[in-house]
Amino acid sequence: MEQFILFATPIVKTISILILIVAYLVWLERKVAAKMQSRIGPYLVGKPHGWLQPLADALKLMLKDDSKPKNSDSLLFNFGPIWIMVVSLASFALLPFYFNNQMINTDLSLMLFIAISSLVIVGIFVAGWSSNNKFALISVLRMVAQIISYEIPLVISLLVPCILIGSLNFQEIINYQDGSWIVFYPIIGQISFILFFISALAEGNRVPFDLSEAESELVSGYTTEYSGIKFALFYLAEYVHLFGISVLASIIFFGGPNGPIFNSNILIVIKSLIFFTIILFVRWSFFRIRIDQLLKLNWNKLIPISFLVLLATCLIKFYLDVKL
Amino acid sequence: MERRVIEQDFGDLALNMGPQHPSTHGVFRLKLHLEGEKINKVESFLGYLHRGVEKLTEKLDYDMIPPVLERDDYLSPTSNSLGFINTVESMCGIEVPDRASYIRILVAEFQRISSHLVALGTYGLDLGGALGGGASLFLYCFREREKILDFMESLTGTRFHTNINQVGGIRYDLNDSTIKQANDLIRYLRPKLNEYFDVISQDEIFIKRTRNIGVISKKLASESGGSGPVARGSGIHFDLRKDSPYEKYSEMEFVTPVGEIGDAYDRTMVRMKETIQSLNICEQVLDRLPEGPISSRKPIKSAKLLKPPKGSHYKAIESPRGELGFFIVSDGTSIPYRMKIRAPSFSNLSIVEKLLPNTYIADAVVILGSLDPVFGDVDR
Numbered sequence: 272m273e274q275f276i277l278f279a280t281p282i283v284k285t286i287s288i289l290i291l292i293v294a295y296l297v298w299l300e301r302k303v304a305a306k307m308q309s310r311i312g313p314y315l316v317g318k319p320h321g322w323l324q325p326l327a328d329a330l331k332l333m334l335k336d337d338s339k340p341k342n343s344d345s346l347l348f349n350f351g352p353i354w355i356m357v358v359s360l361a362s363f364a365l366l367p368f369y370f371n372n373q374m375i376n377t378d379l380s381l382m383l384f385i386a387i388s389s390l391v392i393v394g395i396f397v398a399g400w401s402s403n404n405k406f407a408l409i410s411v412l413r414m415v416a417q418i419i420s421y422e423i424p425l426v427i428s429l430l431v432p433c434i435l436i437g438s439l440n441f442q443e444i445i446n447y448q449d450g451s452w453i454v455f456y457p458i459i460g461q462i463s464f465i466l467f468f469i470s471a472l473a474e475g476n477r478v479p480f481d482l483s484e485a486e487s488e489l490v491s492g493y494t495t496e497y498s499g500i501k502f503a504l505f506y507l508a509e510y511v512h513l514f515g516i517s518v519l520a521s522i523i524f525f526g527g528p529n530g531p532i533f534n535s536n537i538l539i540v541i542k543s544l545i546f547f548t549i550i551l552f553v554r555w556s557f558f559r560i561r562i563d564q565l566l567k568l569n570w571n572k573l574i575p576i577s578f579l580v581l582l583a584t585c586l587i588k589f590y591l592d593v594k595l
Numbered sequence: 596m597e598r599r600v601i602e603q604d605f606g607d608l609a610l611n612m613g614p615q616h617p618s619t620h621g622v623f624r625l626k627l628h629l630e631g632e633k634i635n636k637v638e639s640f641l642g643y644l645h646r647g648v649e650k651l652t653e654k655l656d657y658d659m660i661p662p663v664l665e666r667d668d669y670l671s672p673t674s675n676s677l678g679f680i681n682t683v684e685s686m687c688g689i690e691v692p693d694r695a696s697y698i699r700i701l702v703a704e705f706q707r708i709s710s711h712l713v714a715l716g717t718y719g720l721d722l723g724g725a726l727g728g729g730a731s732l733f734l735y736c737f738r739e740r741e742k743i744l745d746f747m748e749s750l751t752g753t754r755f756h757t758n759i760n761q762v763g764g765i766r767y768d769l770n771d772s773t774i775k776q777a778n779d780l781i782r783y784l785r786p787k788l789n790e791y792f793d794v795i796s797q798d799e800i801f802i803k804r805t806r807n808i809g810v811i812s813k814k815l816a817s818e819s820g821g822s823g824p825v826a827r828g829s830g831i832h833f834d835l836r837k838d839s840p841y842e843k844y845s846e847m848e849f850v851t852p853v854g855e856i857g858d859a860y861d862r863t864m865v866r867m868k869e870t871i872q873s874l875n876i877c878e879q880v881l882d883r884l885p886e887g888p889i890s891s892r893k894p895i896k897s898a899k900l901l902k903p904p905k906g907s908h909y910k911a912i913e914s915p916r917g918e919l920g921f922f923i924v925s926d927g928t929s930i931p932y933r934m935k936i937r938a939p940s941f942s943n944l945s946i947v948e949k950l951l952p953n954t955y956i957a958d959a960v961v962i963l964g965s966l967d968p969v970f971g972d973v974d975r
Contacts, residue, residue: 304730304731307731308730308731308734308735309734309735309738310734405608405610406610409610409629409632409956412631413632478723478726478727478728479723479727479728479800481726481727484726487617487618487720487721487722487723487729487960488618488956488957488959488960489956490616490617554726554727554728555727555728555730555731556728556731557723557727557728557800558719558722558723558727558728558729558798558800558801558804559722559723559727559729559800559804559957560800560803560804561803561804561955561957561958562632562955562957563632563955564803
């Protein structure tokens with residue numbers, strides 16, 4: 272029993288803090304969007320600026336009737352949202368994002384993180400496949416093509432800092448960036464960050480790459496048939512995933528807890544919030560591009576560039592080996 | 596035992612887009628036969644918004660019809676009643692005072708701007724989704740449209756279905772405060788519209804999504820009876836305000852913008868340039884507004900019943916969507932024997948089945964949005 276408590280405490284702590292953060296990320300997103308569109312946004316639920324709105328939304332979704340389309344595979348239909356939520360939360364076991372909560376500290380942290388978070392696609396595919404809906408089916412077919420192709424530049428752009436640093440361990444990556452951050456590394460740092468940013472948008476299924484949701488074409492994509500708490504799980508998982516990517520960006524490219532004046536773990540959260548807000552600005556100001564244009568952009572531009580950057584990094588590491 | 600060979604061709608994936616789909620701009624059903632993302636064949640189904648307006652008019656006096664017709668094309672109500680009233684006036688030979696004609700033009704042009712703003716905003720939703728940049732464009736467009744509706748409210752007391760036109764003139768006159776409000780509105784709208792035009796016409800994703808998509812050749816446009824921005828986008832100089840001027844449009848100075856190749860981009864740009872031209876017309880109206888009466892007939896309640904002479908008559912005006920024509924057959928009584936509306940959206944929409952094959956699903960939405968159909972107008 273004591274062992275179980277010892278095992279469960281950090282998990283419960285991480286998940287509860289994470290859910291809280293993500294609920295307010297949704298609120299932040301709605302407020303930022305409202306500001307950009309000259310609206311007010313959530314205002315009435317909870318007095319200063321609708322701060323209880325996420326709670327009200329969650330409650331409303333929980334109380335909704337649970338519906339399932341006829342002839343859908345009930346087991347897989349329920350499995351999809353649960354899998355997505357579990358996977359998105361599990362990837363946070365590796366991230367040291369607040370008060371040293373990192374549960375697993377191995378030399379392969381980054382690789383494990385990518386491996387776990389890319390399992391999200393399995394849940395999405397299962398959800399779209401089992402809902403017995405043509406819109407959902409087309410959506411997941413798009414999604415698989417998109418995520419599989421964008422995984423390549425994403426991983427390579429993350430490899431560049433790792434080659435410079437010579438480690439996949441988050442703690443070592445953080446320690447290396449004590450003086451200066453990877454994003455300030457001449458040329459290579461900036462190019463790999465831009466590559467990472469674009470592929471993270473595609474990976475997180477964000478505008479201008481939100482093809483799988485594409486509500487003007489595919490109604491609501493793979494979540495078309497979902498409602499109530501299952502839809503809430505999809506919605507939360509999307510934000511958890513995105514927040515995970517933001518934390519990753521703040522650790523790999525922006526030095527994690529290393530600040531210009533003081534070092535503290537709270538800086539990770541602040542940096543990832545800033546990164547998340549930039550993603551929001553992108554989301555609410557661009558149109559969506561088409562699936563063939565999306566894949567062309569990836570295979571014709573991003574992947575060649577990322578391989579060139581990788582090659583350049585290897586040469587620099589081999590011949591020069593300059594520290595930041 | 597009987598042996599049967601069951602052959603089953605699973606063929607294409609048939610996808611029903613509509614009638615409740617978010618981006619069909621109303622209740623329209625497209626049956627897309629898909630091969631992956633590509634559209635092989637299209638069938639379209641109409642009539643979900645059929646309200647029998649034409650039949651309804653056979654039971655109403657000529658003065659009772661305009662308010663009904665204003666519900667027809669629900670994005671530019673005034674142009675409907677204006678077209679009908681123009682037809683009736685030329686049947687009965689009623690003259691319209693200059694001031695009334697000028698104010699009719701002012702209201703019609705402001706509604707053209709508001710209609711094009713809705714077209715642009717909903718086109719943003721088609722391109723960028725309700726949860727992306729498209730929603731921002733949509734809300735900006737509606738913010739500007741609200742200002743126009745505010746002006747309509749202070750002029751007529753109604754925000755949208757203004758009912759300002761009546762046979763022989765108009766109902767509500769401009770006064771000093773509404774003239775000032777109209778001038779302020781023009782001063783407010785001009786930089787905003789120019790800004791949207793600059794941003795949209797240079798947006799890389801917008802160009803990628805709309806350039807060379809849904810190309811309507813000059814031939815196809817004229818063969819299918821395309822009019823308005825759809826025909827002008829293909830490079831056809833066809834604008835009834837210039838070609839067969841009604842009201843006092845012959846006294847106004849404006850240019851008819853046309854596109855080059857007739858793709859979705861050209862049609863959108865034509866609409867945006869037209870809004871600027873409409874602002875110019877409004878400015879001229881306010882500058883030259885003549886004094887005088889606003890109606891050549893008595894107010895409707897005390898006026899005599901209209902009884903056009905026996906015969907039929909057709910007259911068309913330029914609505915925001917194109918040639919809006921009214922064909923009226925009169926048997927000499929106070930109600931029309933038959934009325935037929937030549938709806939611009941209907942003819943423009945007829946091109947959609949020819950445009951969609953061999954495009955992608957995402958393009959289907961873009962092409963349909965660029966035709967800017969209003970289903971109240973299509974189904975009537």
